[in-house]
Amino acid sequence: MKKLACLILSFLLLLAVTAVAEEGTDQRADEIARKREAESMIPSRKIAARELPPLMVMQDGEKVRTEEQWRARRAELIDMLAREEYGYTPQAPDEVTGTVESSAEAFAAKAVQETVTLSFDTPNGGFSFPFTLIVPHADGPAPVFVVIAFRPDVPDKYLPMEEIIDRGYAVATFCYKDVTSDSAEMDGIASMYPWDEKTGWGKIGMWAFAASRVMDYLETRPDIDASRACVTGHSRLGKTALWCGAQDERFGMVISNDSGCSGAALSRDKLGETVKAITDVFPYWFCGNYAAWADREEEMPFDQHMLLSLIAPRKLYVCSAEQDAWADPENEYLACCAASEAWQL
Incomplete structure (x- = not known):
């Protein structure tokens, strides 16, 4: 027992x-x-897992270590993104003129609101489009937001004008469809320049070009401090703002909101919208070459961190929505991390 x-x-x-x-x-x-x-x-490990093409290495293999080298690398990146994604931007016109069509006190007489028509010559004749300029009453020139908008309305529910002017900022806003339609139609400014099927600029490039022409005019205004200008947009117009700011260094700040695929988000390991998805539905936003990278993102010699890096050393603010899986806010964040090398230089 x-x-x-x-x-x-x-x-x-x-x-x-x-x-x-x-x-x-x-x-x-x-x-x-x-x-x-x-x-x-850890962002660095996620970035490493995506095997991004190197940002700070020249095409000849030389590492970028100086500001002079970065200027050369910057030119390479703009050329690659133009050739493979957005299309080549035509040369800026020699002169842009602005005609004030109307002017009135606005927002409880805290600002002046003007409707301005911009005009310039193109290879196929003159072209013009309108924009709205709101300048707060101030003791000196006002810093300005150039807003690439979906609608011409001012005020607009997405454009809190009184809050903006109360802080001393001016706003120049234009409706993207007044430049060219959001379609495959080669209308508006699209009909004014020669176009190549493979590398000709897409609609994003055209809208970005228009934002730079607004900047041309703002530089002539004594009531605007064009040295403190920011270009901004949402979704497809966030992509537009990024491409505009990447090329046009006069903008001291760039803000994109939910620009997602082919905007601020990395294309490699992309959730939601992909290169194939966006080029199947909106091929006209880009150059013809871009669709060839559908389902081949890992082979691309570029990615969106390169676009973001082109804004360095100026200010960049990438806004994302946590639940916008289509835009993939995590890949937007990782693109910012990967692009930070340009600011660290």
Whole structure:
């Protein structure tokens, strides 16, 4: 009987030790899992996993270490993004004229609101489009937001004008469809320049070009401080603002909101909208070459961190919506991290 009791006790002790050991093993596994999960959140590791094309390496393999080298690298990047994604931007016109069509006190007489028509020559004749300029009453020239908008309305629910002018900022806003339609039709400014099927500019490039022409005019206004200008847009117009600011260094700040695929978000390991998805539905936003990279993002010699880097050393603010999976806010964040090398230089 004593032997049986000892045997049972030994067996119970063995079970207890085994249970403790198994519990320890489970805890260790949980710790490893938590550690790996935490490690996966480190941006540098996620960026490395995407195997992005190097930002700070010239096409000849030389590393970028100086400002002079960065200027050369910047030219390479603009050329590559123009050739493969957005299309080549035509040369700026020699002269842009602005005609004030109307002017009135606005927003409880805190500002002057004007309707201005911009005009300039193109290879196929003159072209013009309207924009609205709101300038707060101030002691000196006002810094300005150039807003690429979906509608011509001022005020607009997405453009809190009174809050903006109360802080001393001017706003120049134009409706993108007044430049060219959001379609495959080669109308508006699209009909005014020669166009190549593979590398000719897409609609994003055309809208960006228009924002730069607004900037041309703002530089002539004594009530505007054009040295403190910001270009901004949302969604497809966020992509437009980024491409505009990347090329036009007169803009001291660029703001994109939910620009997503082919905007601020990396194309590699992209959730939601992909190169294929966007070029299947909106091929006319880009040059013809871009669609060839559909389902081949890992082979691209470029990615969107290169676009963001072109704004350095100026200010860049990338806005994202946490639940906008189509735009992929995580890949927007990682693109900012990858582009930061240009600011660190």
